[in-house]
Amino acid sequence: MQHGIGQPVTRTEDPRLLTGRGIYVDDITLPNQAYAVIVYSTIAHGIIKSIDTEAASAAPGVLLILTGEDAKADGLGGFGPAFMPEDVGIPVPGHRTSRPILAQGKVRHLGERVALVVAETAHQAMDAAELVEVDYETLPAVTTAVEAVKDGAPQVYDEAANNTSFALRMGNGEAVAAAFESAAHTTKVSIYNNRLTANSMEPRGSNATYDRASGETTLYVSTQNPHGVREELSGHIFHEPETKLRVIARDVGGGFGMKGGVYPEEALVVWATRKIQRPVKWTPSRTESLMSDDQGRDQTVEAELALDADGKILALRWAALNNVGAYIVGAANVPVMFSLRLAQTVYAIPEIDVGTKAVFTNVPPTTPYRGAGRPEAVYIMERLMDTAAHEMGIDPVELRRKNLIAADAMPFTTHTHYVYDSGEFDATMSQCVAAADWDGFEKRKAESEANGRWRGRGLAYYIDDTGIFNDRMELRFDPSGSVTIVAGTFSHGQGHETTYPQMVSDWLGVDADNIRFIQGDTAAVSFGRGSYASRSMIVGGSALRYAADEIIEKGKKFAAHVMEASPADIEFADGKFVVAGTDKQMSMTEVAQWAYHPAGLPPELGIGLEGVGGFAATSPSFPNGCHISEVEIDQETGKVYLDRFVAVDDMGIVMNTLLAHGQVQGGVGQGVGQALLEDLQYDPDSGQLLTGSFLDYCMPRADDLPSMEIEMNEVPCTSNPIGVKGAGEGGTVGATPAVIIAILDALRSEGVNDIPMPATPERIWQALADAKKAA
């Protein structure tokens, strides 16, 4: 079948998007709309002594100014964590925070929201915002976790001693200590997994309108999770039934986890439109996005590996600090916990002992960013493996081969109680080594040297736990016989508008042109949880399969009635209901049309043909793969040129190769970004953002990346009905260590054994200079 599962089908959404007809949130203009501008905190830590809004209120065009005091007076709440460890059965108390929609009394990070100004035009709102005078008493600020846990550090919360919300530890400390005692070799690395931001090319943004007739407010927003936004705003901010608020997300220009939660601005425009009874639109500038979006990573780790003389791993131990910023909100604890739970990655390790602390500082909150904890875990493990291989004089492929969990050990239960259902790590690595022309490296290296460049290669093996929570998918036929997919997930670039219909077409035999797709409107989709954590194909796809199964079961009853047979004698195959052993048959479309006949149907069949499917990822799926990169480094300038990149991924059954490859390529791009370019920097004393534009926060451009070679080793997942594993994050998880390890390989001959991320030319130059000095 041309449109069936596994086919490289092109995307339904593309003609709209590439003719300029996409509708992103800033493209929505509502009649009579007013414009919101936020007054952000200009300091990282301080007490708000007073806010003077008099001059701003008198400025031309100003319609409304709101501060934290108004929020308090209106009884509005704040945003808390989706869960703390104790909420998920871990008996560890932690300091729980509530992030206000506008600061009350205190500001805890640069960019905290202090006041809202609404005016007739965006320029008037901006001018008036300049006139809002906030009198702060500046307090000392702390921006790094390492400093924040020290005695005497500035305290973000008086109640959280040493700025620590909670400490978690997993594994067996005693057994690990014993293993380290007896080990033939131990390896140690110190890592800072730097602070990043998603920087979706479409910034966040929102537009809200209050309907005086119905009393309902509609919020248009750029999000990955429209129902989640409604739930949070209704439940925690406005304390009202969810029926008062309709949330709509149209085209969304990327999210990468950053748009998975809910933000103060979304509450503010809803609040403001109810006050002035006109639509209120908010569009941030890029600098405001860099300052106010929730951020990613920021983990500091001391890690050790104990091995026997043959290179068999005996134990893994690490202790980390996760800088969670000024508030723990939404899914902030996901990366903290996932890094621990994935600690042993793909290796058979007899004992582990891993721990981290969630540490408050005066920088913005962290949130899952593409990978969310898995990049941290894999980066630690792969850096240890590479360093151990180098120290012990063992080939890095060989060292991994000795320690990879064997395919026949599946299902494999890790020390943190993950069950890896399937995976052929050794075979996948071998496939990648072959594809990368591993053996041709020395020749390429010699050529590079002749051109004044060092060449290095890096291999990384990643695994990723993907799919989370349950979700709901609906299939609704209409009387004409065409079908609508009502998705609880939310595509914002992944191409669900193409892939889900592709699957339904395959399963039900309905032509893809007769399949409509809707998502992202709480009034049209009864419930959903959105898209993040590479969950959509696993959870949404599986739920869709069950919805299709329900359609088939119901369809059999209608078909039996029409064809005067017993439902037990109806078989469904290739889009047709057939009375077994006869040539009597009806197509899916005919059956659907029959289901809407105005008369003559037995009442127990009901009216119409609809199916609802639900699926819960009780166990995640575990996509995994091997990435090999080769870099050249200019000996004069220290600039890294990424020359080759090969990935072999096991994402289970692939629904659409074109789209799956796109996920890997984009993911690798972001992983390379962290390794070479991206870094959010704050001044350690003042907490001011030093990377507030695209000039300072650099991201990969077309000339920074090579053409990648991507292959699949499809090992079906056994924990969901369609055999898929998440596709969204693996590229990012694998690429960062693969690139850094390649850089170290290139520089080892010069005495360099460590390099911070991102490995900028300046840092490479510095590392070379330091190595020379030490020699």
Next chain:
Amino acid sequence: MAKHHIQTTINGDEVDVLCEPSQSLLDVLRDELHLTGTKEGCATGDCGACSVTIDGRLVCACLVLGVEVNGAKIETIEGMADGENLHILQSKFIEHVALQCGICTPGLLIAAKSLLEENPDPTEEEVRYGLAGNLCRCTGYQKVVEAVLDAASELRGA
């Protein structure tokens, strides 16, 4: 502040528009003319989401003032297809799935068209350098580059 009266040709249509002296061409296109296909990613000239051509020259619309384009000929993404007939670059973007979220795509298409007009037979490296002014956070650029090279060879063959 007095508004300025601007007369330009946009995608072949003569357009009269009043704009503030402080409005960028991007603001004028999006807010005054409701041509929202041209996107804003930064407003500082660093991302290329706002790419348009003025008298055939590729520019960032966020760096040009509306009042500067009086009498000029402007091409935006809305004018790239000929009615329902997509430009070959657009077709190749579909064929190669050179977009994911699509927010950067109008800018990339305008930049790619301009690139191929200047250099009908680019190497992969030339395409990568030629598109380096356009940020895309989703695709890793590979399929974009493939689509542009494919379009170039088809245009040369045609």
